[in-house]
Amino acid sequence: MNQFEEGFIFGAATAAYQAEGAVTVGGKGKTYWDDYLEAQGVFDPSTASDFYHKYPEDLSLCQQFGINGIRISIAWSRIFPEGTGEPNQQGVEFYHGLIDECLKNKVEPFVTLHHFDTPEALYQKGDWLSKEMVEAYVAFASFCFKEYASKVSYWITINEPWSVVAGQYIIGHFPPNIKYDITKAIQSMHNMLVGHARVVKVFKEHKYPGEIGIVHILESKYPIDDQLSSAQAAKNEHIVANQFLLDGTFKGSYQADTMAIINDVLKKNNGTLETTPEEFEVLALAAEELDFLGINYYASHFLAAYDGESHIHHNGSGEKGSSIFALKGIGERVNNPTIPATDWDWPIYPQGLLDMLVEISQRYPNYHKMYVTENGMGDKDVLENGTVSDDNRIDYVFLHLEAIQQAISQGVNVQGYFMWSLMDVFSWTNGYNKRYGLFYIDFATQTRYPKKSAHWFNSVSRSQKLIS
Numbered sequence: 155m156n157q158f159e160e161g162f163i164f165g166a167a168t169a170a171y172q173a174e175g176a177v178t179v180g181g182k183g184k185t186y187w188d189d190y191l192e193a194q195g196v197f198d199p200s201t202a203s204d205f206y207h208k209y210p211e212d213l214s215l216c217q218q219f220g221i222n223g224i225r226i227s228i229a230w231s232r233i234f235p236e237g238t239g240e241p242n243q244q245g246v247e248f249y250h251g252l253i254d255e256c257l258k259n260k261v262e263p264f265v266t267l268h269h270f271d272t273p274e275a276l277y278q279k280g281d282w283l284s285k286e287m288v289e290a291y292v293a294f295a296s297f298c299f300k301e302y303a304s305k306v307s308y309w310i311t312i313n314e315p316w317s318v319v320a321g322q323y324i325i326g327h328f329p330p331n332i333k334y335d336i337t338k339a340i341q342s343m344h345n346m347l348v349g350h351a352r353v354v355k356v357f358k359e360h361k362y363p364g365e366i367g368i369v370h371i372l373e374s375k376y377p378i379d380d381q382l383s384s385a386q387a388a389k390n391e392h393i394v395a396n397q398f399l400l401d402g403t404f405k406g407s408y409q410a411d412t413m414a415i416i417n418d419v420l421k422k423n424n425g426t427l428e429t430t431p432e433e434f435e436v437l438a439l440a441a442e443e444l445d446f447l448g449i450n451y452y453a454s455h456f457l458a459a460y461d462g463e464s465h466i467h468h469n470g471s472g473e474k475g476s477s478i479f480a481l482k483g484i485g486e487r488v489n490n491p492t493i494p495a496t497d498w499d500w501p502i503y504p505q506g507l508l509d510m511l512v513e514i515s516q517r518y519p520n521y522h523k524m525y526v527t528e529n530g531m532g533d534k535d536v537l538e539n540g541t542v543s544d545d546n547r548i549d550y551v552f553l554h555l556e557a558i559q560q561a562i563s564q565g566v567n568v569q570g571y572f573m574w575s576l577m578d579v580f581s582w583t584n585g586y587n588k589r590y591g592l593f594y595i596d597f598a599t600q601t602r603y604p605k606k607s608a609h610w611f612n613s614v615s616r617s618q619k620l621i622s
């Protein structure tokens with residue numbers, strides 16, 4: 155029972171902006187984070203984990219520690235500094251070098267085309283709310299396929315549309331820092347799905363080798379108690395954050411039960427969703443042709459009804475108990491005292507991953523295969539005697555891998571698991587104090603130290619067996 159099938163990938167994940175650093179090196183253009191973070195003056199992303207220079211060392215660590223898959227993303231503004239126009243050859247070469255190094259070390263690269271890092275020039279034009287962005291994204295993706303498809307077997311169109319729009323338009327901790335605008339959030343998710351679908355179409359029309367998928371963050375939503383109104387709140391958040399995107403991805407249209415809630419939420423927020431028949435045509439085509447779904451899972455949420463105005467406080471400091479997340483027309487996330495949580499108030503609930511995997515395989519029987527493309531535990535790690543005794547993280551990953559094994563035994567097709575993150579990286583809204591890596595980084599010297607979890611993960615990967 156604790157054995158994984160041969161070929162199951164034990165990988166780790168990174169994202170360009172969070173790992174590479176070198177934000178002004180090699181002709182790279184700005185993303186929408188650069189000026190914003192500089193103006194804030196709180197977190198400096200300019201060096202991050204210095205993956206830009208250190209990737210040979212990091213890939214060699216992967217090989218040594220049994221990590222046989224890696225998620226990397228291509229920084230769009232390294233290839234097209236202004237988002238469109240002439241490619242920057244230094245950027246193009248950088249990713250050739252990185253991908254080659256993955257292959258040389260027998261670490262399968264899963265390459266993401268958009269991981270939260272829209273180029274500044276396109277952000278200024280409205281980001282995913284503008285049609286121009288969608289066109290530019292299709293051109294960027296087409297360029298990457300032409301350039302790298304001969305050596306990349308797994309492509310990911312977009313990372314976590316929900317987190318992008320929640321950050322930009324609901325929580326307001328991603329630029330343009332708009333709060334509580336659920337209408338913009340839903341519209342932007344739709345546009346991202348259209349961009350995704352058009353890119354799947356290009357990939358399939360050109361018959362590139364390899365596979366293409368999308369990554370969604372999919373966290374289960376439960377009622378906090380047995381009141382009907384709590385069940386409704388849980389359902390509302392599930393539909394807005396999960397099911398809307400899953401329907402668009404797998405069914406190519408939003409089903410009646412989804413639209414009933416979406417329309418209700420839009421009405422309560424005085425908004426509408428704009429779509430065209432052509433968009434649904436391409437969504438339907440991509441739904442047919444998609445090769446895999448990537449699931450990022452960290453936490454589940456417990457909800458109660460909420461009638462007030464939207465009110466959110468983001469816990470970006472790791473001060474336990476400081477989160478508030480209450481949305482008009484949806485519901486309020488409340489603390490469940492029976493469930494442990496991280497210092498950032500993320501409930502640790504592996505059952506939520508199992509429930510989500512099963513739910514997806516039941517609602518979308520046309521689904522192909524899935525990978526858990528991110529899962530991990532953010533913690534305030536302490537380096538002692540050259541390592542970190544991160545037993546909490548090992549427990550966390552153990553329980554989530556166990557949930558995956560249970561899902562597989564119930565017939566769900568999961569083919570791999572990527573820990574977030576390979577090494578400690580820059581966290582978008584929490585800086586450097588929230589660490590997830592298998593390898594600890596001393597950010598002053600950029601030295602890597604394997605944590606206890608890296609040794610444990612190595613033995614799980616090499617034996618393909620879940621051992622505690």
Ligand code: BGP
Pocket residue numbers: 169172313314317371450528532574580581582583584588
């Ligand atoms: C996911 C993102 C990652 C990463 C991770 C941890 O949503 O895909 O980029 O940041 O979450 O999140 P955080 O750094 O906010 O703890």
